[in-house]
Amino acid sequence: MPDLVRAIVAEHRTTRGALLPILHDIQDRFGFIDPDVVPILAHELNMSRADVHGVITFYTDFHDEPAGTATVRVCRGEACQSVGADKLVADAEQVFGVKTGQTTPDRSVTLRQVFCLGNCALGPAAQINGRLYGRVDRGRLIEVLANEGDS
Numbered sequence: 844m845p846d847l848v849r850a851i852v853a854e855h856r857t858t859r860g861a862l863l864p865i866l867h868d869i870q871d872r873f874g875f876i877d878p879d880v881v882p883i884l885a886h887e888l889n890m891s892r893a894d895v896h897g898v899i900t901f902y903t904d905f906h907d908e909p910a911g912t913a914t915v916r917v918c919r920g921e922a923c924q925s926v927g928a929d930k931l932v933a934d935a936e937q938v939f940g941v942k943t944g945q946t947t948p949d950r951s952v953t954l955r956q957v958f959c960l961g962n963c964a965l966g967p968a969a970q971i972n973g974r975l976y977g978r979v980d981r982g983r984l985i986e987v988l989a990n991e992g993d994s
C-alpha cells in the first residue's frame with residue numbers, strides 16, 4: 844500500500860491543494876482512507892499528521908474504515924428534513940441497529956448521512972449502493988435493500 848499511496852501522491856504533487864484529490868484517489872482505490880496513510884501523506888506533502896487527519900475528518904465523504912457490502916446514504920438536507928428525513932434516519936438506525944456513520948457488525952450495511960443528493964423534490968431521498976431513491980420510508984428502505992441482495 845505505501846508504494847501505491849506514494850504513486851498517487853506523485854501524480855498530484857504539482858497540483859495546488861493536492862491533498863484533497865490525493866485523498867479522493869486513495870479512497871477510490873481502497874474504498875476508505877486507512878489511518879496508516881496519514882503519516883505517509885504528512886511526510887510526502889510536508890504537512891503535520893494532525894493537519895492531514897483534520898482534513899480527513901472534516902470532510903464527511905472520507906471514511907477511515909471499509910464500508911459494508913451495501914452503503915445506505917440518507918439525505919438530511921433541508922428539503923428532505925422538511926418531509927421526514929429525521930424519521931427516516933431514525934428508522935434506518937433502528938432497522939440496521941447502528942448509528943449513522945457506522946457499519947453493522949456483520950459488515951452487510953454501512954449507514955451514512957449526506958446533505959443533499961440532488962433529489963430534493965422527491966424527499967426523503969436516499970442513495971443505496973450508488974442508486975438514487977426518492978420518497979423513501981422505512982418499508983421502501985427494507986424493500987430496496989432486499990432487492991439489492993437479489994441483483
Ligand code: FES
Pocket residue numbers: 918919920921922923924958959960961962963964966968
Ligand atoms: S435535500 Fe435531500 S436531496 Fe436535496
